[in-house]
Amino acid sequence: xxxxxxxxxxxxxxxxxxxxxxxxxAFEQHLAQCPACAQEVAEFEAALARLGAAExxxxxxxxxxxxxxxxxxxxxxxxxxxxxERRRGTSRPARQWPxxxxxxxxxxxxxxxxxxxxxxxxxxxxxxxxxxxREEQAAVTSLLTAPDARxxxxxxxxxxxxxxxxxxxxxxxxxxxxxxxxxxxRTYELWFNDSGTMRPAGLLPADHGQLLLTGNxxxxxxxxxxxEPSGGSAHPTGxxxxxxxxx
Amino acid sequence: MNAVVHLSAPRFRxxxxxxxxxxTAFGDQEAFSGLYDAVVGPVLGLVRRVxxxxxxxxxxxxxxxxxxxRTAARYEPQRGEVLPWVLTMAHRRAVDRVRAAQAAADRDQxxxxxxxxxxxxxxxEQVENxxxxxxxxxxxxxxxxxxxxxxxxxxxxxxxxxEVAELLGTPLGTVKTRMRDGLIRLRDCLGVGS
Ligand SMILES: [Zn+2]
Numbered sequence: 001x002x003x004x005x006x007x008x009x010x011x012x013x014x015x016x017x018x019x020x021x022x023x024x025x026a027f028e029q030h031l032a033q034c035p036a037c038a039q040e041v042a043e044f045e046a047a048l049a050r051l052g053a054a055e056x057x058x059x060x061x062x063x064x065x066x067x068x069x070x071x072x073x074x075x076x077x078x079x080x081x082x083x084x085e086r087r088r089g090t091s092r093p094a095r096q097w098p099x100x101x102x103x104x105x106x107x108x109x110x111x112x113x114x115x116x117x118x119x120x121x122x123x124x125x126x127x128x129x130x131x132x133x134r135e136e137q138a139a140v141t142s143l144l145t146a147p148d149a150r151x152x153x154x155x156x157x158x159x160x161x162x163x164x165x166x167x168x169x170x171x172x173x174x175x176x177x178x179x180x181x182x183x184x185x186r187t188y189e190l191w192f193n194d195s196g197t198m199r200p201a202g203l204l205p206a207d208h209g210q211l212l213l214t215g216n217x218x219x220x221x222x223x224x225x226x227x228e229p230s231g232g233s234a235h236p237t238g239x240x241x242x243x244x245x246x247x
Numbered sequence: 248m249n250a251v252v253h254l255s256a257p258r259f260r261x262x263x264x265x266x267x268x269x270x271t272a273f274g275d276q277e278a279f280s281g282l283y284d285a286v287v288g289p290v291l292g293l294v295r296r297v298x299x300x301x302x303x304x305x306x307x308x309x310x311x312x313x314x315x316x317r318t319a320a321r322y323e324p325q326r327g328e329v330l331p332w333v334l335t336m337a338h339r340r341a342v343d344r345v346r347a348a349q350a351a352a353d354r355d356q357x358x359x360x361x362x363x364x365x366x367x368x369x370x371x372e373q374v375e376n377x378x379x380x381x382x383x384x385x386x387x388x389x390x391x392x393x394x395x396x397x398x399x400x401x402x403x404x405x406x407x408x409x410e411v412a413e414l415l416g417t418p419l420g421t422v423k424t425r426m427r428d429g430l431i432r433l434r435d436c437l438g439v440g441s
Contacts, residue, residue, distance in 0.1 A: 012427030055292030
């Protein structure tokens with residue numbers, strides 16, 4: 001009877017960080033599957049934060065300068081959105097995918113299947129077929145074949161997104177598959193990240209996950225995705241769902 | 248009539264912290280600067296409460312701020328407010344630090360700590376926000392002694408629950424449930440949660 005204690009009773013010890021390492025890891029596994037405990041832990045953490053917040057201290061004057069000077073060396077982690085990814089703990093952006101894999105990704109994103117693959121492998125044929133594609137898709141395809149075209153890819157839960165860009169042309173395109181459908185009145189908005197300032201780069205069409213970004217790359221360090229009200233926002237209003245570095 | 252008065256949650260005046268975190272996640276240093284200003288006081292206060300040593304507390308506070316910058320994109324607004332998220336992070340680091348020190352220290356020191364079991368009125372010392380302090384004090388007072396000691400020894404001193412059980416001469420299972428019962432009472436008294 002003592003052998004298997006009820007894991008639900010560990011919420012308090014967990015929230016106060018009072019579980020020894022082994023028990024903590026075991027409880028975290030339980031926590032991932034038990035919404036009741038997760039809810040209780042969140043409430044306990046909020047209650048304990050009130051105890052913590054009552055302990056306000058006055059920081060020494062040099063601390064902020066040291067922190068602000070130091071963050072330049074601290075690499076920021078990309079967002080996590082999918083449960084699968086959360087379990088793994090890290091996301092692995094695959095930079096510079098092999099061309100075939102990239103073409104497959106493009107095919108997925110555009111829903112054109114083998115067409116895109118052929119376009120990539122056989123530039124000749126691609127040109128003739130591109131003319132029958134919608135204007136935007138043609139532009140994306142063309143961007144992909146730019147001599148200095150580069151790509152970056154990130155996975156976020158079920159979604160896989162790639163940004164293709166050419167510094168020479170100053171253009172970037174966003175290609176995604178598996179983006180979760182949004183509720184009525186919401187849209188995915190793309191942003192150029194100008195070293196921390198987000199510049200609107202267009203709204204992702206609801207029917208396919210592809211967009212030639214609006215505006216010139218102009219030294220942007222990355223591309224971000226947020227969820228916004230339909231019609232988009234001038235500034236991001238929520239957490240980034242994805243961040244792709246243009247490096 | 249309930250003897251415990253439910254005060255509303257403290258109003259964090261000023262910037263919208265969720266927005267600052269979202270911007271920080273994009274690498275916006277100005278937003279991070281605002282976030283720093285909003286949370287550094289409570290972070291330092293809590294860390295100092297656990298560690299007691301001012302120099303180490305500053306070090307850990309700096310680590311917490313770097314972690315905040317590093318993990319801003321992983322904040323999940325739907326799971327709770329910003330300050331609890333930050334203070335959970337801060338508490339975790341403070342406790343790790345205190346445990347590392349404890350592991351190196353003599354067992355005697357732990358025994359001596361027994362005489363230092365913090366009373367609830369000590370808990371509220373060094374507080375700037377009087378209203379908040381008053382409410383925390385009152386709510387801690389609403390716990391049984393064993394609940395209160397179990398929670399405060401773990402939270403303010405960084406003891407694991409087996410250590411708390413040893414300090415209080417109470418069975419392990421009892422300490423576990425008292426921690427949970429105490430936090431349920433505290434949560435309800437502070438008006439946190441659903
Ligand atoms: Zn549970």
